[in-house]
Each structure stands twice: as C-alpha cells, then as structure tokens.
Amino acid sequence: MIVVFIFILGLLVGSFLNVVIYRLHRQEDFVKGSSKCLFCGHKLHAKDLVPLFSYLYLNGKCRYCKHRFSKQYPLVELATGVVFTLVFLKIVPELNIYFIGFTDLFILIYWWIMSAWLIIIFVYDFKYYLILDKVVLPAIIVAFIASILLGISWLNMLLAAIIGGGFFLIQFLVSKGRWIGGGDIRLGLLMGVLLGWPDILVALFLAYVLGSFFGIILLSSGKKHLSDKVAFGTFLTLATFLTLLYGSQIVGWYWSLFIYY
Numbered sequence: 001m002i003v004v005f006i007f008i009l010g011l012l013v014g015s016f017l018n019v020v021i022y023r024l025h026r027q028e029d030f031v032k033g034s035s036k037c038l039f040c041g042h043k044l045h046a047k048d049l050v051p052l053f054s055y056l057y058l059n060g061k062c063r064y065c066k067h068r069f070s071k072q073y074p075l076v077e078l079a080t081g082v083v084f085t086l087v088f089l090k091i092v093p094e095l096n097i098y099f100i101g102f103t104d105l106f107i108l109i110y111w112w113i114m115s116a117w118l119i120i121i122f123v124y125d126f127k128y129y130l131i132l133d134k135v136v137l138p139a140i141i142v143a144f145i146a147s148i149l150l151g152i153s154w155l156n157m158l159l160a161a162i163i164g165g166g167f168f169l170i171q172f173l174v175s176k177g178r179w180i181g182g183g184d185i186r187l188g189l190l191m192g193v194l195l196g197w198p199d200i201l202v203a204l205f206l207a208y209v210l211g212s213f214f215g216i217i218l219l220s221s222g223k224k225h226l227s228d229k230v231a232f233g234t235f236l237t238l239a240t241f242l243t244l245l246y247g248s249q250i251v252g253w254y255w256s257l258f259i260y261y
C-alpha cells in the first residue's frame with residue numbers, strides 16, 4: 001500500500017518537474033503563475049492537472065480546445081513515479097516506513113531530490129541538447145553538502161569529481177568542443193560528487209555502453225545519422241541513476257560475464 005502512495009507522490013513531483021522544465025526554457029520564475037493551456041490559454045483546473053490520469057482521461061488533448069498535448073508530460077510523470085518507487089524500494093526494502101532510521105530517511109529524501117534533478121537534466125538535454133549550468137551547479141552544491149553530512153570523505157568526492165569532470169574536459173580540449181559541450185564537464189563533476197569513487201567509473205562505463213547500444217539501434221533504424229547531434233547527457237544521467245541504485249549489482253554482473261564464459 002505504501003508503494004502506491006510513493007508512486008503517486010512521484011507522479012505529483014513529475015508534474016512539477018514538467019513545469020520546471022517548461023519554465024526553465026521560457027526563462028520564467030517557476031514559483032509564480034497559474035497553469036494555462038499553451039494553445040488556447042484557457043486556465044487549467046485541478047481536474048485537468050491530475051498527473052497521468054488527466055492525460056489518459058482526456059486522451060492527451062486539451063479539454064477546451066482539443067489541441068494535442070506533448071507526450072512528455074505523462075512520460076515524465078510516469079518516469080518520476082517509477083524512479084521514486086525504485087529509490088524507495090532500494091532504501092526501504094522491507095517497506096516499513098515507521099521503523100526507518102534517521103540516516104535512511106535522509107538518504108531517501110536526498111536520493112529523491114537528486115533523481116528529480118537528474119530527470120530535469122535528462123529531459124532538458126533530450127529536448128534542447130543543452131545542460132544548463134543553473135540546473136547542474138546547484139545540484140553539485142546540494143550533493144556535496146549531503147555527502148559531507150553523510151560522512152563521505154571529501155577526498156573521495158574530490159577524486160571522483162576530478163575523474164568525472166576531467167574525463168570530459170580532456171575530450172572537450174582534444175576535440176575543441178566538437179564532441180561534447182561544456183555542460184558535460186559540469187555534469188561529470190556532479191556525477192563524481194554524487195557517486196564517489198569508484199562508482200564514478202561504473203557510471204562512465206555504463207553511459208558509454210548505453211550510448212553505443214541506443215546509438216546502434218537509432219543508426220540502424222535510420223532515425224539518426226552519424227552526423228546528428230547526440231544528447232549524451234541523457235545517457236550520463238541514466239547511467240548515474242542506475243549506478244546510484246544498483247552500482248554493486250552492475251559490477252557483480254559485469255564480472256560474472258567473465259567468470260562464466
């Protein structure tokens with residue numbers, strides 16, 4: 001039962017993330033303003049704004065002008081619901097919220113916040129091929145403070161941040177900014193602070209595996225060409241989330257490939 005509540009919490013946060021992403025792009029202050037249909041300007045009421053369900057009930061259209069809404073809205077809500085549930089299951093596997101320790105509660109909220117941040121970076125890079133400093137830099141500060149409070153050594157974080165940031169800085173310098181953008185360097189720093197050593201290596205490796213995998217699929221299906229822009233931040237954020245939750249399992253699975261074959 002608690003899982004259902006967590007999933008709904010994730011849906012609600014996801015609908016907030018959609019607003020944040022939209023207003024980041026429009027450069028608006030995302031605390032102000034009420035929700036309006038982007039096409040007819042009709043004010044949207046609570047019944048139009050129920051995450052996921054309003055979209056499904058209205059068949060993806062505005063109730064007033066019947067204009068079709070972007071699939072981004074329900075997808076981000078659904079993804080946030082799933083992500084919040086996965087984080088919860090990872091930290092509270094026995095599903096007993098009443099006996100959760102203070103440290104676990106802190107990690108739960110911290111990981112939820114960082115996951116939400118990663119979702120914003122993912123969607124923004126996917127849509128606009130851009131990793132915004134005003135999104136990544138505050139995330140680095142929050143991850144740094146939370147990691148210090150959790151007793152993670154700053155030397156470990158520094159090492160991982162140097163690896164994460166340096167990895168992209170070298171590529172940036174070698175390619176004179178053609179392969180990757182400056183945003184990837186800052187995202188590399190965030191990955192380092194968030195994951196620490198040695199998980200930063202797992203995430204970088206995983207990002208390239210995911211990137212190659214989807215790259216081959218998109219190239220062979222003819223949807224993308226080699227000269228097309230690649231939103232590499234999407235693979236980095238996905239790999240960061242997977243490593244945060246399942247880092248040790250991923251390493252174990254990787255080594256098992258060599259032991260059994």
Ligand SMILES: [Zn+2]
Pocket residue numbers: 037038039040041042062063064065066067
């Ligand atoms: Zn409308």
